[in-house]
Amino acid sequence: MLRCDFCGVETDFVVRVAIDKDYDRLTVRHEKRYACLACSEKKEKERQERMKAAAQKTR
Numbered sequence: 001m002l003r004c005d006f007c008g009v010e011t012d013f014v015v016r017v018a019i020d021k022d023y024d025r026l027t028v029r030h031e032k033r034y035a036c037l038a039c040s041e042k043k044e045k046e047r048q049e050r051m052k053a054a055a056q057k058t059r
């Protein structure tokens with residue numbers, strides 16, 4: 001069993017999530033984390049939202 005680093009659920013299925021270096025100062029030392037399917041989808045959505053926001057800033 002592995003544990004999701006985000007919600008703490010124990011699961012056999014985890015996804016390795018690479019955290020952007022500027023994502024969160026608290027996670028700087030842990031660039032790779034394990035996420036359950038729900039959390040990995042959430043993180044992916046957040047990543048896309050941030051990319052959208054960044055793209056709008058440079059316009």
Ligand SMILES: [Zn+2]
Nearest residue numbers: 004007036039
């Ligand atoms: Zn989770």
